Amino acid sequence: xxxxxxxxxxxxxxxxxxxxxxxxxxxxxxxxxxxxxxxxxxxxxxxxxxxxxxxxxxxxxxxxxxxxxxxxxxxxxxxxxxxxxxxxxxxxxxxxxxxxxxxxxxxxxxxxxxxxxxxxxxxxxxxxxxxxxxxxxxxxxxxxxxxxxxxxxxxxxxxxxxxxxxxxxxxxxxxxxxxxxxxxxxxxxxxxxxxxxxxxxxxxxxxxxxxxxxxxxxxxxxxxxxxxxxxxxxxxxxxxxxxxxxxxxxxxxxxxxxxxxxxxxxxxxxxxxxxxxxxxxxxxxxxxxxxxxxxxxxxxxxxxxxxxxxxxxxxxxxxxxxxxxxxxxxxxxxxxxxxxxxxxxxxxxxxxxxxxxxxxxxxxxxxxxxxxxxxxxxxxxxxxxxxxxxxxxxxxxxxxxxxxxxxxxxxxxxxxxxxxxxxxxxxxxxxxxxxxxxxxxxxxxxxxxxxxxxxxxxxxxxxxxxxxxxxxxxxxxxxxxxxxxxxxxxxxxxxxxxxxxxxxxxxxxxxxxxxxxxxxxxxxxxxxxxxxxxxxxxxxxxxxxxxxxxxxxxxxxxxxxxxxxxxxxxxxxxxxxxxxxxxxxxxxxxxxxxxxxxxxxxxxxxxxxxxxxxxxxxxxxxxxxxxxxxxxxxxxxxxxxxxxxxxxxxxxxxxxxxxxxxxxxxxxxxxxxxxxxxxxxxxxxxxxxxxxxxxxxxxxxxxxxxxxxxxxxxxxxxxxxxxxxxxxxxxxxxxxxxxxxxxxxxxxxxxxxxxxxxxxxxxxxxxxxxxxxxxxxxxxxxxxxxxxxxxxxxxxxxxxxxxxxxxxxxxx
RNA sequence: GCGGGCGUGGCGAAACUGGCAGACGCGCCAGAUUUAGGUUCUGGUUCUCGAAAGGGAGUGUAGGUUCAAGUCCUAUCGCCCGCACCA
Numbered sequence: 002x003x004x005x006x007x008x009x010x011x012x013x014x015x016x017x018x019x020x021x022x023x024x025x026x027x028x029x030x031x032x033x034x035x036x037x038x039x040x041x042x043x044x045x046x047x048x049x050x051x052x053x054x055x056x057x058x059x060x061x062x063x064x065x066x067x068x069x070x071x072x073x074x075x076x077x078x079x080x081x082x083x084x085x086x087x088x089x090x091x092x093x094x095x096x097x098x099x100x101x102x103x104x105x106x107x108x109x110x111x112x113x114x115x116x117x118x119x120x121x122x123x124x125x126x127x128x129x130x131x132x133x134x135x136x137x138x139x140x141x142x143x144x145x146x147x148x149x150x151x152x153x154x155x156x157x158x159x160x161x162x163x164x165x166x167x168x169x170x171x172x173x174x175x176x177x178x179x180x181x182x183x184x185x186x187x188x189x190x191x192x193x194x195x196x197x198x199x200x201x202x203x204x205x206x207x208x209x210x211x212x213x214x215x216x217x218x219x220x221x222x223x224x225x226x227x228x229x230x231x232x233x234x235x236x237x238x239x240x241x242x243x244x245x246x247x248x249x250x251x252x253x254x255x256x257x258x259x260x261x262x263x264x265x266x267x268x269x270x271x272x273x274x275x276x277x278x279x280x281x282x283x284x285x286x287x288x289x290x291x292x293x294x295x296x297x298x299x300x301x302x303x304x305x306x307x308x309x310x311x312x313x314x315x316x317x318x319x320x321x322x323x324x325x326x327x328x329x330x331x332x333x334x335x336x337x338x339x340x341x342x343x344x345x346x347x348x349x350x351x352x353x354x355x356x357x358x359x360x361x362x363x364x365x366x367x368x369x370x371x372x373x374x375x376x377x378x379x380x381x382x383x384x385x386x387x388x389x390x391x392x393x394x395x396x397x398x399x400x401x402x403x404x405x406x407x408x409x410x411x412x413x414x415x416x417x418x419x420x421x422x423x424x425x426x427x428x429x430x431x432x433x434x435x436x437x438x439x440x441x442x443x444x445x446x447x448x449x450x451x452x453x454x455x456x457x458x459x460x461x462x463x464x465x466x467x468x469x470x471x472x473x474x475x476x477x478x479x480x481x482x483x484x485x486x487x488x489x490x491x492x493x494x495x496x497x498x499x500x501x502x503x504x505x506x507x508x509x510x511x512x513x514x515x516x517x518x519x520x521x522x523x524x525x526x527x528x529x530x531x532x533x534x535x536x537x538x539x540x541x542x543x544x545x546x547x548x549x550x551x552x553x554x555x556x557x558x559x560x561x562x563x564x565x566x567x568x569x570x571x572x573x574x575x576x577x578x579x580x581x582x583x584x585x586x587x588x589x590x591x592x593x594x595x596x597x598x599x600x601x602x603x604x605x606x607x608x609x610x611x612x613x614x615x616x617x618x619x620x621x622x623x624x625x626x627x628x629x630x631x632x633x634x635x636x637x638x639x640x641x642x643x644x645x646x647x648x649x650x651x652x653x654x655x656x657x658x659x660x661x662x663x664x665x666x667x668x669x670x671x672x673x674x675x676x677x678x679x680x681x682x683x684x685x686x687x688x689x690x691x692x693x694x695x696x697x698x699x700x701x702x703x704x705x706x707x708x709x710x711x712x713x714x715x716x717x718x719x720x721x722x723x724x725x726x727x728x729x730x731x732x733x734x735x736x737x738x739x740x741x742x743x744x745x746x747x748x749x750x751x752x753x754x755x756x757x758x759x760x761x762x763x764x765x766x767x768x769x770x771x772x773x774x775x776x777x778x779x780x781x782x783x784x785x786x787x788x789x790x791x792x793x794x795x796x797x798x799x800x801x802x803x804x805x806x807x808x809x810x811x812x813x
Numbered sequence: 814g815c816g817g818g819c820g821u822g823g824c825g826a827a828a829c830u831g832g833c834a835g836a837c838g839c840g841c842c843a844g845a846u847u848u849a850g851g852u853u854c855u856g857g858u859u860c861u862c863g864a865a866a867g868g869g870a871g872u873g874u875a876g877g878u879u880c881a882a883g884u885c886c887u888a889u890c891g892c893c894c895g896c897a898c899c900a
Contacts, residue, residue: 231899
């Protein structure tokens with residue numbers, strides 16, 4: 002048969018239309034099948050088409066198709082995309098989300114998402130921009146409010162002047178906004194809504210033990226650090242004169258006899274009364290000087306307050322300082338400085354001439370007192386010069402001294418977390434409105450459940466003035482109080498969109514439920530997620546929030562699982578122009594162009610071929626032609642060999658062996674490593690061999706090989722695979738066909754190739770049947786002419802033989 | 814400073830359990846087809862000595878273990894990521 006040229010545009014358009022119009026790929030759920038849940042992408046309002054996600058698409062996509070062909074029920078949030086239609090498709094490609102939030106852009110976005118949510122044929126979709134999704138976000142909020150898990154307080158918050166909104170701690174990167182990396186975050190005092198994620202700090206930490214081995218170690222470590230649990234003691238020093246307590250937190254109460262001053266954070270509340278106005282200004286300057294700077298670059302600075310505090314253990318009077326290295330956000334915002342045993346305290350006290358007094362000695366040495374010491378001394382050992390605790394080991398002293406503080410009422414053992422409650426108030430237009438009403442008489446009143454969802458007004462003006470644009474919409478703001486009926490104001494803050502992503506994957510299981518967020522029975526069927534795929538960049542934001550939400554939903558009785566995802570895979574990012582490809586940077590052009598020029602199959606497969614999925618890749622398109630060429634080679638080979646011609650078949654054995662070896666490699670890789678780059682390489686090898694043996698393959702073998710190639714390509718290049726499937730005389734979707742099984746016997750080589758080494762260097766090879774005895778292999782090796790020349794005049798010391806593999810002759 | 818990871822051709826990479834380093838692709842070189850270019854097909858392509866056969870060296874660097882090391886161990890240099898005055 003004459004071959005046809007590979008016309009990707011024709012093929013992709015043809016199947017695009019067929020897939021869109023028919024209910025070709027309608028989800029099919031069968032309780033007798035195993036389930037498999039792939040999640041690889043967050044439904045950010047603007048995230049759908051994001052190039053940074055092309056790797057997710059490709060990985061999760063290929064995996065989902067494979068699992069589907071294996072006979073699993075697959076729930077895949079991208080709906081039909083999972084079964085063929087890539088996001089880079091022309092039909093939706095122009096709906097790139099707007100970068101600047103103008104009214105027009107928001108209108109466009111709503112349109113995009115409406116279309117996205119309703120246009121495809123899979124009934125599990127959900128869009129976080131939809132009113133129904135607002136309803137359930139708000140419903141969760143009210144549940145948390147009932148349980149005291151949501152609360153409002155005036156707090157110093159992170160503020161990005163470019164976003165004109167508040168940011169969560171997790172959204173502050175190097176002191177700057179995560180979306181504007183050059184804009185230092187300011188601190189402002191505002192009334193804010195918080196979720197009490199700290200209630201779950203211990204559980205979030207402890208349950209990580211069960212994720213060990215299933216989640217990347219790196220992610221678990223990051224979460225542990227983020228939660229930052231540390232055990233210590235809270236102790237009240239007393240302000241000299243008034244006796245007012247100054248509570249400090251320390252992990253080393255055993256060193257308290259070495260405390261030579263107390264240091265407060267510059268924003269510590271006590272400063273209000275402690276400092277005169279000149280010093281207050283200096284304290285303010287300290288706070289400002291710290292913003293947006295790398296802690297390593299900031300010199301320690303302090304100011305003596307002129308006041309003193311009394312050590313409750315020793316009764317000693319020590320000076321009170323304020324210093325820029327003490328953080329209000331951690332512990333109590335006040336510390337005792339023990340310069341002899343802490344590096345930072347040491348540096349500070351040396352600078353300001355404050356006494357350094359060791360109280361710990363090594364277990365096997367004396368207490369060293371060197372006036373000119375250059376560094377803090379001996380971490381753990383025996384406590385000395387510490388009243389009744391002298392002579393105890395550090396650890397014992399810590400316990401006993403904590404207990405003492407509690408008995409005497411001036412302190413207690415305490416656990417401190419770095420994790421803070423999650424500030425969710427945003428002054429944006431596009432988040433879920435927080436469903437409460439502020440009534441002058443009744444205070445904060447929740448919106449009754451039957452009035453949900455509170456939806457956003459259409460007519461708004463974006464001011465960027467640092468107040469929610471909703472405040473300028475009277476018909477939104479002015480309401481009557483649900484409790485007393487008097488005039489009241491609606492809350493104008495909206496929720497952090499990380500709320501959406503914290504539970505969206507549950508909603509995928511039951512997207513059209515109008516009674517509840519989802520049906521618990523459906524969740525019980527699908528959850529936990531078997532395999533979650535996402536970028537490392539979510540290690541502490543999304544992946545802590547969603548774990549928190551899961552535990553919260555369990556506690557309100559909706560679900561049974563403690564954790565959202567059993568296994569997590571973090572894929573590498575796509576880097577362009579030295580930076581992570583991201584929608585806020587706008588450096589996301591490449592893949593669209595590539596898909597236009599070479600097609601969706603090529604761009605998808607190219608990304609998979611570039612590197613293993615956990616690795617970062619630099620986005621570059623040189624080399625994409627290689628993939629295009631390969632797909633063309635496959636297609637041309639197919640079309641000139643269908644129907645297959647009658648030929649000798651003398652290469653059948655060889656070709657089928659290669660076929661089954663390839664199939665084995667891909668099958669095993671899908672089960673374990675997902676190194677699709679090598680899968681694709683092995684298909685290329687197979688095709689190269691087909692070209693070489695083309696004239697000697699029988700018709701039956703040809704048909705079998707081509708069908709198997711179509712099936713093997715289906716996860717990677719769905720359009721071409723589908724086209725091949727049709728050319729080979731099959732109806733229906735190629736994904737409906739089960740994944741082919743490899744035959745280990747057919748994959749086996751006839752003979753083993755034995756490598757002959759002399760002193761570890763390759764000198765010859767020979768072929769021998771599998772299982773040839775050692776002695777025979779050695780005899781044949783020694784008889785080899787080449788080997789003889791290298792042994793010439795030397796003594797054989799020993800011979801190491803690994804059957805079917807290697808003979809190493811050691812000579813001297 | 815603490816924690817994690819990575820260093821392999823001109824480039825992306827492969828080598829999964831210690832057993833042939835560089836699969837596969839890009840790029841480059843040559844040949845065939847073509848009026849030519851492009852496409853396609855075939856062959857070559859780590860470095861180095863050699864006309865060739867063939868030899869030698871080679872996985873950041875220096876040691877070590879082993880019959881055998883890209884892979885294991887020790888030290889060291891470089892790069893990347895995360896955390897960080899966290900008391």
